[in-house]
Amino acid sequence: MSLRPDQKFDYRHVGYGFLAACALAVLAFLGLLIGAFLDVRQFAFSYLFAFVFFFTISLGALFWVVVHHAVDAEWSVGMRRQLENIACLFSALAVLFIPLVFVAPVLWAWMDSANAGNAVLQEKAAYLNRPFFWGRTLVYFAVFIGSAYLLRAYSVAQDASGSARCTVYNRRVAFASIVPVVLCVTFAAVDWLMSLDWHWFSTMWGVYLFAGAALSSLCVLVLVVTALRSVGYFQGVITEEHYHILGKLLLAFTIFWAYIGFSQYMLIWYANIPEETSYFILRNTGSWNVLSILLVVGHFIVPFLLLLPSFGKRRPGFLCGVAWWILAMHLLDVYLMVLPELHRGGFRPSLMDLLSVVAIGAALVAAYLKALGDSAIYPVRDPRLQQSIDLQN
């Protein structure tokens, strides 16, 4: 079955955008390479920050696809293919993780042999040791990539065959991947972010990262869908009804993020145990405190008040503005997870922070554009497509 022009992405709309993204990525990586020789610590932390930011976006997209299949959702069928495309960026992310392998001891201080005598570290050595750490990292990527690719493969196969069997297979894949994916998210958050300071621990950490991931991936979905609509796709498939639902979910996950973030903060604040409070004491002194307060206001209060009335949720333009804002705030959120560990004295922006975001972002945009034309723009023969189109809320 051949696709109609409105179902297949035409690279005409990108123009030289794909090449520009590739060139930008190459240039930014060259800049990072120079930076890495000048200041390897700054490079390591900046790169981890940018990597985690984009990693969470892909992760959230995978979560939404899995949940979509697990609960037999109807409303999101029209935009599911774009979520699958974002989730499939994990293979690109796995490649982009490689630079971190070279600077690992600089980044994760527990790998440094200078700290081997530390008593706390010796207690945690059963978990924090190199072979186990890299083995876990491989498992994370295997689970994420496997799950994302299987879900997308069945979905694409359905475009050709129209068989409802693919939906059933996808449901099985989704249920099979819920537990591994959630475990991998939690442990990835612990390994890559929490172990930056091996003294500190928080049992909410994985959930906190996940909350930001689910929210930021929704923002990216809103932006992608709006961009595709603006060049004439999704006519009659995605309407303002879908935007209304996305707006409601954005509000819900904004509240969820604040809830999780505050739960973590308040328990630590109340218990007042030194090995737990170190994280927040560092982020609540001096210039980091200004950014932390900005995070609370900008990541929760502003989007909350903007999304509370129904006024904006049905307007694509308004929702896109909110999505950009939340993405910027999520960037700040990840920044505050990673960078204070390097600059304990206070906020010190570096050109490499920006270069890392540009490098990884441009590489992923190129990978995304490449995937966009590989299949139909929405699941054209999904059995639930009509219900998605007829959505009313």
Place this chain on the structure above:
Amino acid sequence: MDTAGNTASPMYGVGAEFASAADLLRVAKEIRAAGYESFDVFSPFPIHGMDKAVQFRRSPLGRIVFIGGLTGFLTAMALQYIPSAVIYPLILHGKPFGFFAIPAYFPILFETTVLFSAFTAFIGLLMIIGLPRFNHPLFNWERFKGVSADGFFAVIESRDPKFAPAEAAEFLASLGGSNVTIIHED
């Protein structure tokens, strides 16, 4: 023209019976198009698309609940901040106190916001829809009892600025309504 209820008391509205759900949907659109604001339709089951047909204006309840929630938030803020920062500063654990102990206030802030919102929503809804009441004028109309089985009714209420009994009755009859009745209160 039939009448129902006590003809000495004020008039509630004019009602008519229709044959089917599809009819009622058409009638709702017609009544709306004729410029009536206060009217209602009644059926034994929800009719798909009726919300769009009658186009009732948005409920003000959401805004009222927001104000209620804000009241709860500010109440909790005042009740925690004033005692623990102004009247009797609680200095313990070597933690910051007063305004900077705000994380400790949050559970209560959240709870009272929810509590006041819930109360506002519940009481506000009852006030807006006029419950509780002992009897609704429509129940004076004998035929209206069929609404829970097989009756489809439309009623134009007398509080509508455009309302004139004879005109409204004629209008309902012209839409195909049977048993057009003027309904009075008790």
